[in-house]
Amino acid sequence: MHTDLVAALDIGGTKIAGALVDGHGRILLHTQRATPAQEDGDTIMRAVEAVLGELTGSPLWSRATALGIGSAGPVDASTGTVSPVNIPGWRDYPLVERVSAATEGLPVELIGDGVAITAAEHWQGAARGHDNALCMVVSTGVGGGLVLGGRLHPGPTGNAGHIGHISVDLDGDLCPCGSRGCVERIASGPNIARRAIEGGWQPGPDGDTSAAAVAAAARAGDSVALASFERAAQALAAGIAATATLVEIDIAVIGGGVGKAGDLLFTPLRAALRDYATLSFVQRLTVAPAQMGTDAGLVGAAAAALSRQSSATTAAGVGG
Numbered sequence: 663m664h665t666d667l668v669a670a671l672d673i674g675g676t677k678i679a680g681a682l683v684d685g686h687g688r689i690l691l692h693t694q695r696a697t698p699a700q701e702d703g704d705t706i707m708r709a710v711e712a713v714l715g716e717l718t719g720s721p722l723w724s725r726a727t728a729l730g731i732g733s734a735g736p737v738d739a740s741t742g743t744v745s746p747v748n749i750p751g752w753r754d755y756p757l758v759e760r761v762s763a764a765t766e767g768l769p770v771e772l773i774g775d776g777v778a779i780t781a782a783e784h785w786q787g788a789a790r791g792h793d794n795a796l797c798m799v800v801s802t803g804v805g806g807g808l809v810l811g812g813r814l815h816p817g818p819t820g821n822a823g824h825i826g827h828i829s830v831d832l833d834g835d836l837c838p839c840g841s842r843g844c845v846e847r848i849a850s851g852p853n854i855a856r857r858a859i860e861g862g863w864q865p866g867p868d869g870d871t872s873a874a875a876v877a878a879a880a881r882a883g884d885s886v887a888l889a890s891f892e893r894a895a896q897a898l899a900a901g902i903a904a905t906a907t908l909v910e911i912d913i914a915v916i917g918g919g920v921g922k923a924g925d926l927l928f929t930p931l932r933a934a935l936r937d938y939a940t941l942s943f944v945q946r947l948t949v950a951p952a953q954m955g956t957d958a959g960l961v962g963a964a965a966a967a968l969s970r971q972s973s974a975t976t977a978a979g980v981g982g
């Protein structure tokens with residue numbers, strides 16, 4: 663019996679991607695649809711079913727033995743439901759049940775998108791070979807996931823490692839999540855831009871106020887733009903140091919649009935880590951840019967599906 667392929671879904675606020683992935687992480691078939699994020703739940707599900715239809719219609723489909731889903735969160739893997747912040751039509755939506763029904767009962771593994779990215783970086787990317795890692799996505803939001811003891815650690819509901827919403831500023835700004843001074847409220851792309859504008863930074867003639875535009879200004883020597891990136895780096899360092907002190911990670915991998923700022927982010931981040939990661943057992947902690955591209959969510963969802971199969975667990979280096 664062939665057991666070498668798994669199906670993967672990557673569900674976000676802008677696109678729904680699907681793939682058939684082999685045991686080496688190679689994508690053999692890829693398809694995607696725009697997410698009708700403002701529509702009702704059943705309309706969104708029909709877009710998922712259209713993606714699944716292209717997978718099940720492939721001659722390769724008969725070799726698929728499990729399906730992994732990485733979804734925008736929060737997710738609840740214990741109930742198989744999702745309530746993505748950016749997809750209001752889905753609240754406690756029974757995604758696992760519906761996907762299983764659309765694939766004639768294929769076993770389904772659900773994880774949050776930050777956990778999926780982590781699975782991908784651990785299997786194929788910058789965290790490969792590291793038994794204890796924190797992987798992060800810093801873009802519109804800040805998400806993450808953990809590898810502990812050589813295995814993906816999704817936690818009971820599939821959200822463990824959500825570093826964007828730990829507080830690093832006790833009396834800081836209110837965060838949309840309800841807490842204060844969250845890493846995301848300081849380090850996400852929109853917050854880097856907001857802080858630069860509040861500090862007096864002005865966009866160029868094109869009016870671009872994105873974090874990428876702030877990064878360009880910082881590279882040109884704009885002190886307000888530089889300070890905004892340094893503040894973001896400081897928040898990330900405090901969150902990473904806290905995580906390392908709690909669970910002894912030896913690498914933090916950072917991806918997403920803000921991660922692409924390169925030295926502008928990583929130089930102040932490494933400096934701030936020396937301030938916050940002080941105990942002997944966290945001093946060897948390293949920080950590295952992510953290596954996986956736009957397919958990271960699919961590859962990570964595939965890794966989660968492979969982990970259901972004992973023969974593939976070792977190959978994928980993950981387990982649930």
Ligand SMILES: [Zn+2]
Pocket residue numbers: 826827828837838839840841842844846847
């Ligand atoms: Zn928050």
